[in-house]
Amino acid sequence: MKLTRVLFLVSLPIIFIASIIFYVSHQNAQVFNTAGTIAKDEKNLILFSMFLSLFVLVPVYLMLILFSVKYRASNKSSKYSPNFSHSRTVESIWWTIPTILIVILSVVTWRSSHQLDPYKKIDSNVKPINIQVVALDWKWLFIYPDKSIASINSINIPINTPINFELTSDAPMNSFWVPQLSGQIYTMPGMSTKLSILSDKKGSYSGRSANISGRGFAGMLFSVNVVSNSEYNNWIKSTKSSTKVLNDRSYETLSKPTENVQPFTYSFVSADLYKNILGKYTLSDNNMSKVMGM
Amino acid sequence: MMLANLLGLLNVDSFRHDIIQNVGVGIMTLSIFFASLALTYFRKWKWLFGEWLSSLDHKKIGVMYIIVAVLMLSKAGFDALLMRTQQSLSVGNNHGILASQHYQQIFSSHGTTMIFFAAMGLMFGIINLAVPILIGTRDVAFPWLNSVSFWLFVSGMILLNTSLAIGDFSGAGWLAYPPLSELQFSPTVGVDYWIWSLQIAGVGSLLSGINFIVTILKKRAIGMNLMKMPMFVWSVLGSMTLVVFAFPVLTATITLLYLDRLLGAHFFTAGGGGNPMMYVNLIWAWGHPEVYILILPAFGIFSEIVATFSKKKLFGYTSMVWAIWAIVILSFTVWLHHFFTMGAGADVNGFFGIMTMIIAIPTGVKIFNWLFTMFRGKITFSAPMIWFVGFILLFSIGGVAGVLLAVPPADFQLHNSLFLVAHFHSMIVSGVLFGYFAGIVYWFPKFSGIKLNERLGKIAAYFWILGFIVAFVPLYALGIMGATRRMDHYSPSMGWQPLFIVAGVGVLIIGLGLLSLVLQVLYSIYKHIENRDRTGDPYDGRTLEWSIPSPAPSYNFSILPIVKKTDDFWEAKQEKRSRDLAYKDISLPKNSYIGLIVSAGAFALGFGAVWHILWLSIIGLLVIVVSVIVRTLDEDTEYTISKEKLILDDIQFYGEGK
Numbered sequence: 030m031k032l033t034r035v036l037f038l039v040s041l042p043i044i045f046i047a048s049i050i051f052y053v054s055h056q057n058a059q060v061f062n063t064a065g066t067i068a069k070d071e072k073n074l075i076l077f078s079m080f081l082s083l084f085v086l087v088p089v090y091l092m093l094i095l096f097s098v099k100y101r102a103s104n105k106s107s108k109y110s111p112n113f114s115h116s117r118t119v120e121s122i123w124w125t126i127p128t129i130l131i132v133i134l135s136v137v138t139w140r141s142s143h144q145l146d147p148y149k150k151i152d153s154n155v156k157p158i159n160i161q162v163v164a165l166d167w168k169w170l171f172i173y174p175d176k177s178i179a180s181i182n183s184i185n186i187p188i189n190t191p192i193n194f195e196l197t198s199d200a201p202m203n204s205f206w207v208p209q210l211s212g213q214i215y216t217m218p219g220m221s222t223k224l225s226i227l228s229d230k231k232g233s234y235s236g237r238s239a240n241i242s243g244r245g246f247a248g249m250l251f252s253v254n255v256v257s258n259s260e261y262n263n264w265i266k267s268t269k270s271s272t273k274v275l276n277d278r279s280y281e282t283l284s285k286p287t288e289n290v291q292p293f294t295y296s297f298v299s300a301d302l303y304k305n306i307l308g309k310y311t312l313s314d315n316n317m318s319k320v321m322g323m
Numbered sequence: 324m325m326l327a328n329l330l331g332l333l334n335v336d337s338f339r340h341d342i343i344q345n346v347g348v349g350i351m352t353l354s355i356f357f358a359s360l361a362l363t364y365f366r367k368w369k370w371l372f373g374e375w376l377s378s379l380d381h382k383k384i385g386v387m388y389i390i391v392a393v394l395m396l397s398k399a400g401f402d403a404l405l406m407r408t409q410q411s412l413s414v415g416n417n418h419g420i421l422a423s424q425h426y427q428q429i430f431s432s433h434g435t436t437m438i439f440f441a442a443m444g445l446m447f448g449i450i451n452l453a454v455p456i457l458i459g460t461r462d463v464a465f466p467w468l469n470s471v472s473f474w475l476f477v478s479g480m481i482l483l484n485t486s487l488a489i490g491d492f493s494g495a496g497w498l499a500y501p502p503l504s505e506l507q508f509s510p511t512v513g514v515d516y517w518i519w520s521l522q523i524a525g526v527g528s529l530l531s532g533i534n535f536i537v538t539i540l541k542k543r544a545i546g547m548n549l550m551k552m553p554m555f556v557w558s559v560l561g562s563m564t565l566v567v568f569a570f571p572v573l574t575a576t577i578t579l580l581y582l583d584r585l586l587g588a589h590f591f592t593a594g595g596g597g598n599p600m601m602y603v604n605l606i607w608a609w610g611h612p613e614v615y616i617l618i619l620p621a622f623g624i625f626s627e628i629v630a631t632f633s634k635k636k637l638f639g640y641t642s643m644v645w646a647i648w649a650i651v652i653l654s655f656t657v658w659l660h661h662f663f664t665m666g667a668g669a670d671v672n673g674f675f676g677i678m679t680m681i682i683a684i685p686t687g688v689k690i691f692n693w694l695f696t697m698f699r700g701k702i703t704f705s706a707p708m709i710w711f712v713g714f715i716l717l718f719s720i721g722g723v724a725g726v727l728l729a730v731p732p733a734d735f736q737l738h739n740s741l742f743l744v745a746h747f748h749s750m751i752v753s754g755v756l757f758g759y760f761a762g763i764v765y766w767f768p769k770f771s772g773i774k775l776n777e778r779l780g781k782i783a784a785y786f787w788i789l790g791f792i793v794a795f796v797p798l799y800a801l802g803i804m805g806a807t808r809r810m811d812h813y814s815p816s817m818g819w820q821p822l823f824i825v826a827g828v829g830v831l832i833i834g835l836g837l838l839s840l841v842l843q844v845l846y847s848i849y850k851h852i853e854n855r856d857r858t859g860d861p862y863d864g865r866t867l868e869w870s871i872p873s874p875a876p877s878y879n880f881s882i883l884p885i886v887k888k889t890d891d892f893w894e895a896k897q898e899k900r901s902r903d904l905a906y907k908d909i910s911l912p913k914n915s916y917i918g919l920i921v922s923a924g925a926f927a928l929g930f931g932a933v934w935h936i937l938w939l940s941i942i943g944l945l946v947i948v949v950s951v952i953v954r955t956l957d958e959d960t961e962y963t964i965s966k967e968k969l970i971l972d973d974i975q976f977y978g979e980g981k
Contacts, residue, residue, distance in 0.1 A: 041789070042789070060802070071733060074730060075736065075737070078730055089691075090716070093716070097697065101703075114637060114638050115639060115640070120688075131681060131683060142669045146672075208805040211735070212734070212736040213739065214735070215666065217665075218502060219594060240500075241496050243508055246423070247809075247811050247813065
């Protein structure tokens with residue numbers, strides 16, 4: 030093959046990848062366009078790992094290109110050693126180099142797993158806000174237990190305030206993901222998972238379910254609106270003055286499958302709702318008799 | 324009333340479908356119809372059954388595996404095209420061409436078909452073709468069991484495709500996580516189809532695994548001790564070891580899921596004491612090794628190809644062997660990285676993250692060893708080498724993306740996103756598929772006697788490499804943009820649509836690649852006279868398969884080889900060693916229809932289990948048991964080829980007196 034043709038073939042993918050990167054950099058690349066401390070640390074971790082991987086990719090690509098050109102059969106001037114198949118030095122080098130890289134990354138992994146553990150509460154002088162999240166078929170229910178209010182598919186949170194989510198599901202498994210604020214966590218029936226975030230940038234951030242949960246899965250969208258403290262307090266007030274109430278009866282209606290639900294709020298939530306939803310799935314005598322059909 | 328009971332859940336509605344499914348069923352029915360017509364017209368039915376379907380010859384079974392797998396690859400590729408079409412169109416007010424439930428069935432069927440019936444089929448096909456010849460033997464250890472394995476694979480495949488025409492398929496993804504896959508949320512028979520097609524094919528895979536371990540350990544040529552085996556054989560031994568340890572886990576897990584659905588057991592249900600997290604652990608205890616089951620043989624194939632086309636010994640043989648076994652063992656210690664986001668805690672996540680990264684070390688060593696095999700070689704860039712270059716370029720990117728995903732907090736952001744989808748397609752397409760395609764092209768002359776057209780072969784490889792880049796680079800980007808997998812609809816404000824369209828174009832380019840591959844084979848067969856491989860050794864090869872004629876005779880070796888060194892055929896050529904002409908009569912297994920009958924029984928068992936038709940399942944089970952007993956009692960299972968015939972064959976090939 031002629032050199033010009035090789036160059037042409039090689040340049041095509043490079044131009045293609047460059048244009049994709051150009052496009053993405055002019056769009057909302059949510060994982061990189063962070064608005065929360067956790068998401069920011071996670072982004073830096075991703076970038077660091079990508080940087081580290083260059084230490085493997087670059088030599089591999091260079092060797093591949095160099096050897097392909099130099100040792101092609103038509104190049105008669107290069108050396109040919111058909112039995113050169115073992116060298117302790119060379120092989121030690123490539124058991125060692127990847128090992129060193131992996132040791133570095135392992136340390137980073139161990140430390141970051143602990144630092145960015147979703148269960149770890151965020152250090153802050155500001156008093157955190159608790160929000161309970163229930164994935165339903167096919168919408169998200171958010172309960173503010175300390176304010177006794179609830180909302181569907183949209184929440185407001187104050188800026189620079191730690192938010193402690195407790196999450197479960199009263200439907201198949203889902204995954205709660207707001208890329209600009211933090212990584213995702215599964216929501217599972219009968220199980221309560223936790224996630225803490227803190228946003229340092231006002232704005233409205235889109236969230237979704239990242240785990241397939243049936244027919245209306247693609248419509249399980251919600252927004253997290255990061256607002257100032259006064260805006261937040263006003264929102265609480267106006268929510269409290271609305272008319273809808275979430276009790277056991279209205280919850281039963283709410284939990285029926287619906288799709289593409291527009292956001293709305295509840296002015297009052299019974300205190301034990303989250304606990305009761307979790308309790309539905311644990312084996313008490315009462316539940317057992319239902320299961321066994323007795 | 325009686326009839327309704329006899330048919331279980333089956334009724335008229337089971338046959339009603341939307342237009343796209345009807346087209347699919349139509350294409351399938353018409354293909355079968357025209358194939359039958361052609362067979363009748365050319366009077367080939369007897370040939371089909373007598374020479375092929377009943378064959379116990381490992382080479383013919385291998386070819387049949389590959390034909391079925393390529394059909395399934397095309398079908399699941401068409402699924403992929405439908406998915407990308409939907410995602411390119413379904414934005415804002417437009418809802419595309421597929422209802423969400425149908426879309427979900429399509430991606431579930433895409434994944435299931437690709438892994439179990441395309442990738443596994445190609446893998447067992449190539450293993451069947453190559454392993455016995457590479458180790459210098461005439462057949463696998465249990466030829467009849469081999470045919471049963473193949474026919475169970477076919478039976479599972481047919482059951483899966485039946486779901487297109489009768490009933491529906493699972494929409495719960497290729498691994499059917501409960502509670503979504505439980506009766507409460509998936510009340511139709513779709514998940515049962517998924518369970519039973521995997522159950523039947525899975526048992527076939529397990530039997531094959533045992534068969535090839537025994538074949539490799541017990542049937543090697545005299546003198547070929549383990550450390551003289553070709554690297555492909557080592558990789559198959561590793562892979563089959565994984566099959567034997569991993570597949571029983573799959574069988575048990577989906578049996579429990581079926582019990583949940585059939586009898587209202589509560590293994591994995593939400594509530595009633597069930598625990599869906601248990602299922603996720605168990606399915607990945609099989610699922611992660613499965614990835615290495617597929618990739619190890621591809622590594623092995625590339626090891627053979629690089630050495631052959633560089634005209635050099637494989638670099639770092641011992642390192643390579645250790646790397647394979649390191650991967651085998653480590654692959655059982657990393658399953659949790661598929662669900663870091665389940666909230667297991669920092670210690671657990673950290674541990675599994677580090678274990679996962681450790682696998683990158685032996686894999687990296689293998690890549691450097693291949694590259695150093697090229698160092699100071701004489702490299703010919705034939706089609707298999709183009710696949711190899713594509714593999715190194717793209718697999719490396721997928722590999723480092725995998726290491727990135729092994730860092731738990733990074734995974735929190737990328738899990739279930741299209742970045743993850745792009746990563747595992749980098750492994751399965753540019754690793755597994757490229758390896759298998761390279762293997763088929765490489766060994767094609769050996770089992771067909773025909774050398775493949777180089778030009779079309781290279782065009783196919785270029786299309787695949789280019790198509791892969793166009794189809795999957797946008798997916799890495801989409802993941803960073805927050806796009807999750809399995810969406811059938813999204814908002815235009817996300818800015819995802821242009822990338823989905825580009826990815827769809829990539830699928831079309833890959834389609835051209837697949838077409839070129841098929842064309843390459845058909846055109847070369849059409850021009851078979853000028854493409855005939857008369858030497859048996861078209862690449863100046865290194866291992867035993869090139870020492871025999873092409874196409875390999877039914878008995879492979881007229882005289883069983885005696886091996887002295889690694890790459891023994893190459894060494895024998897260098898030393899101008901001559902063969903020891905000790906001809907003996909050969910016994911080979913007779914053809915048998917019982918594998919086919921077992922397969923029919925398995926289908927009846929599975930179909931009955933899906934539709935709750937008890938009598939059909941019982942009949943199916945009885946057919947299997949009785950056929951196996953009949954076969955066991957059959958004493959007359961072999962035929963003999965006389966040494967006079969062998970000598971005649973050899974004279975024809977090697978010439979007088981050699």
